[in-house]
Amino acid sequence: MSQDFIKPINVAEELSNSFLEYSMSVIISRALPDVRDGLKPSQRRVLYAMRQLGVTPGKAHVKCAKIVGETMGNYHPHGDSSIYSTLVNMGQPWSMREMLVDGQGNFGSVEGDAAASMRYTEARLHHLGMAMMEDLDKDTVDFQPNYDGSQEEPSVLPSAFPNFLVNGGTGIAVGMATNLAPHNLGEVIDGICAQIDNSEITLEELMQHIKGPDFPVSCEIRGIRGIEEYFRTGRGSMRLRGKVEIEENENGKSIIVIREVPYGVNRAVLQERIAELVNEKTLTGISGMRDLSDEETRIEIELKRDARPQVVVNQLFKLTTLETSFSVNMLAIHKNRPKQLSLKEAIDAYIEHRREVVLRRTRYLLGKAEERAELLEAYLLALGHLDDFIKIIRDSKNRDEARERLAAYEFSTATAEGLGILIRSQAAVKGDRYVFSERQVNAILELRLYQLTGLERDKVKGEYDAVLLDIKDLLDILAREERVLNIIKDELRLIKDKHATPRKCPILAEAGEIPMEDLIANDAMIVTLSHRGYIKRTPANEYRLQGRGGKGLKGMETRSTGKDEPDDFVEHMFSVQAHDYLLFFTNTGRMYVERVYELPEGSRTAMGRSIKNVLNLKPDEKIAALLRLERTVDEDGNDVTFREDAGFVFFATRTGKVKKTALNDFRNYRKDGIIAINLEEDNELIGVRLTSGSDEIILVTHEGLSLRFHEDDTRSMGRNSMGVMGIRPREEDYVVGLALVTEGATLLVASDNGLGKRTSFEEYRKQSRGGKGIITMKVTEKTGPVVGAVTVTEQDQLMLMTSTGQNIRIRVDGIRETGRNAQGVKLLTLKEGETLQDISIFIPDGEDAGAETEDGEAQEGAAADAPEAPAE
Known part of the structure; x- marks a missing residue:
């Protein structure tokens, strides 16, 4: 080889240039x-x-x-x-x-x-x-x-939907990598439309539409700060948690059920890791595990009897990939170079792309429409001078001569306009004459004989008019930016209507990020807790108002035990607001606190979830009483619900003991619960009320006796105390109700067989604490024993729940006021073997239109009032 073809080069420079070309190729054309x-x-x-x-x-x-x-x-x-x-x-x-x-x-x-x-x-x-x-x-x-x-x-x-944000993806290039989170199709389309309407939209306003990522699997997303960070800068991270529930098997053992693993986590590897931790004695509360997954995940982890389910769940989150992190890096090719994009920049790039697609499509369609209009003009002119054209073609020696003679044929522009032709091209006009183009001449020569009929002429004219309207519309699109943007929005909304699905991944704020009260509406809710510990909250508007004596609506779906024990039934029901606190008091005298919005939400007929999913209960610990505590804030918006002057928590037990403790003493509550009252082995809580310190108390027993006394008779005690005697029930009798005396209100007592009555507090004389009490309801075989007592006004509404899960919401003013020892009136119609289980005051969210039964008709006085029993 000649030395002229050999050139000395710098190896370092050559390697640098070659590697740079390779890097750009990988970045732009591959990764x-x-x-x-x-x-x-x-x-x-x-x-x-x-x-x-x-x-x-x-x-x-x-x-x-x-x-x-x-x-x-x-x-x-x-x-x-x-x-x-x-x-x-x-x-x-x-x-x-x-x-x-x-x-x-x-x-x-x-x-x-x-x-x-x-x-x-x-x-x-x-x-x-x-x-x-x-x-x-x-x-x-x-x-x-x-x-x-x-x-x-x-x-x-062309990308008719925003695939970049909807599906995300990963890629590793040379010296850079991308990791895009998927998002919900409907949310992204709403966000794009909002940004089209307002190009200066803020990130906070945009996040009203695009909440955050939405992964293909239904895991929980923890952390809003990370989402805001990558929306703003293109980089951020969040934690993902699998979905976990706690259930009980037939033997009464707790089972942790993993229903979904985080996005990107291998189920088999997760189970191997859990098994390793059990073998290493790191997880000591697990006795067994089995995988029952098919298309849906279901991994059951059986716990030992002395294990605390919430503790084991927290250990799984900490030690395994049941909780993992996901880092977002929104790096993509933008204008032929890699760029890290914020959410707004990514949306702007997509809008600009779709704008270009719509404009180019419109120009293409306009060109096709112009071509078609040109041919239709030729047809109309030929059909308008049919005899001349037939003579020219017939007298021509060949096709080329016919083409030349037709091309030379000229009309006046007035003739063209008289045939309804809108002359659009200046090339078709020479002075005041209209001339054919080569395409028009060829189209005339190719006319078929059937197209010369009158019907076909009308058809051509109709098509020509329609094409002119299309051309006018396409030109308007090209002339007006507003039309282009509206087309983009309309096409995106069509995609949303056809293909959008509900969000799979709930987004939860971490502690200290954003007050949850700012994210959740303070709506009215009904909280129900069954005897076996299944809890849920339901929007109050699902319970419509009914007339006294109705059959009620189907309420919580309760679980059958399949044993000799009675089936599950709803034991507690509260009408609350979403921001309220619920204080849970257990049979062992401990107290747990939970916000209403943190309880699992379910429909009116849903069974709910085990309370063990919500509270870190100890083994064999069950909920005995609940107290609704309305959230209060000061002028600065600080939560002062547990302030020093907030009042007292008044306890009543089954054996008749009572205790009063300052609410402020419960301010330092913990997830593991705190001591609220000491209970004897044969005693349990039947009621808890919030008092002001100057209230009067009424205790009601199962056999229809009551005792009214002032709470000053009970001194304030610490949390770790047993209390004093409030009423001394007779043998085999026990306390079922705790109520507060309120001015202008009455005491409503309900019995096992669905009868109830209201009695003025004036009929209950004040007595000393510790007595046996006086009659509050005449208990007979017809009425059955007393199941509950509440303080009501005529403006209140009452929620009744039966042992089979039926519920009915009625107005209190439909229950007439009677004496202490009367039997009362029928509150609801019970089926055979069905009993009234619980009563609760219902706080409606807004004005009700009127009383309606299940079939929508008013039902007043469905059952005759029971006669009053003679006074003793």
Whole structure:
């Protein structure tokens, strides 16, 4: 070789330049997605190859090997395994928030199992995958030569939905990486529309629409600060938690049920880790584990009898991938270079892309409409001078002569306008004469004989008028930016209506981030707790008002034990607000505090979730009484619910003992609970009330006796005390009700058989604490024993719950006032074997329209009032 062809170079410089070219190639053409369509080149080429094969929704699936071969041979000259893995990933519901490929066969599993070989699996485009390429044949995007120049491929897809934000993705380039979180399709579309309406929208306003990420699996997202951070800067992190519930098996043992693992966590690896921790004696409360998962996750972890479920759950979160972190880095290709994008910048890039798509599509359609209008003009002119045109064609020697003579034929512009032709092109006019173009001449020569009929002439004129309207509309779109943006919004909302799904991942703020009260409306709620410890909160508007004597609506779905024990039933019911506190007092005398909005929400007929999912109860500990505590704030918005002058908590037990403790003593409550009262082994709480320090108390017993006394008779005691005697029940009698004497109110007493009455407090003379009491309700076989007593006014409403889970909401003013020893009137209609279980004051959220029964008709006086019993 001649020395002239050898040039000395600097090796370091050559390596630097070569590596830079390689790096840019990896960054631009392989690893990072384009912000406009959210796809890497490999994904884009697979989708385009499937479109070219005609593997569209509604058609039969084809072998994945055929798709891979088409992609590799025409567009992506790389290994078939990498192309197939790209195809499989777009068809996995646990990997993609909205799938682009509809797969058939073994596409792998969430446990990390690989997909079957491409010769066994089949695929076709999903509806959203097809939406990515909508209007691709209307010059909406640029095309580029493929790797060998034999064909062309799109440089970007039109992307009818914001795939970049909806599906996210990961990629590792040279010196940089991207990790995009998926989001909810409906939320993202709402956010894009809001940003179109207001280009200066703030991040806080945008987050009213786009709450945060929404992963393909239903895990919990913890931490709002991280979401705000990556929305603002493009980088941030949050914690993901699996969904865990606590249940009881038939033997009474607690079971931790893992219903969902965090996004990206392998279920099999998680179970292996839990088994290791148990073998290492790190997790000591677990006695067994089994995987009952099918399409849905269900991993059951059985606990030892002395284990505390909430403690074990917290250990699982801390020591395993049941809680993990997810870091977001919104790095993408923007204007042919990598850029880290904020949420607003990503949305702006998509809006600009769709704006360009709409404008290019409109220009394409306008060109097609102009071409069609030109041909229709020729048809109309030819049909208007049919005899002349037939003579010219008949007298011509050949086609070329006919073409020349037709091209030379001229009309006046007035003649054209007289035929209803709107002359749009100046090229068709010479002075005051209208001349044919070459395309028009060819169209006239190709007219068929049937098109010369009158009906066909009317049809041509109708089509011509319609095309002119289309041209006018398309020109208006090109002239007005507002029209373009409205089209973008309308097309996105159409996608949302067809394909949007509810959010899968709830977003929970961490302690100290944002006050939950600022995120949750203070709506009226009904809280129910069953005998076996299933709790839920339900919006109060699900319980409509009914008339006294009605049959009621179906309430909580209670669980059958399947044993000799009675079935589960609702034991406590409270009407509360979402921001209120609930104080839970257990049979062992401990107290737990929980906010209403933190309780599990369920429908009116839902069974609810075990209280062990909410409170860190000790083994064999059960809820004995509840107290609703309304949240109060000072002028600065600080929570002062447990302030020193907030009053007292007054306790009443089954054996008749009472105790009064300052509410301020409970301010330092803990998740593990605190001591509230000391109880004897054969005693239990039956009621707890909040008092002012100067209230009067009424205790009511099962056999219909009552005792009224002033709370000054009971001195304030510490939390770790047993209390003093309030009423001395007779043998086999016990206390069932605790009520406060209120001016202008009455005492409502209800019995086991559904009878109830109101009695003025004036009929209850004040007595000394510790007596046996006087009659409050005449207990007979017809009435049954007393089940509860509450203080009511005529403006109140009452919620009644039966042993079978039925409930009825009635007005108190529909229950007439009677004497102490009367039997009362029927409050509701009970079925055979059914009894009244609990009564509660209902606080309505707004004005009720009127009393209605289950079938919507008023039902007043459905049962006759029971006669009063004679006084003793």
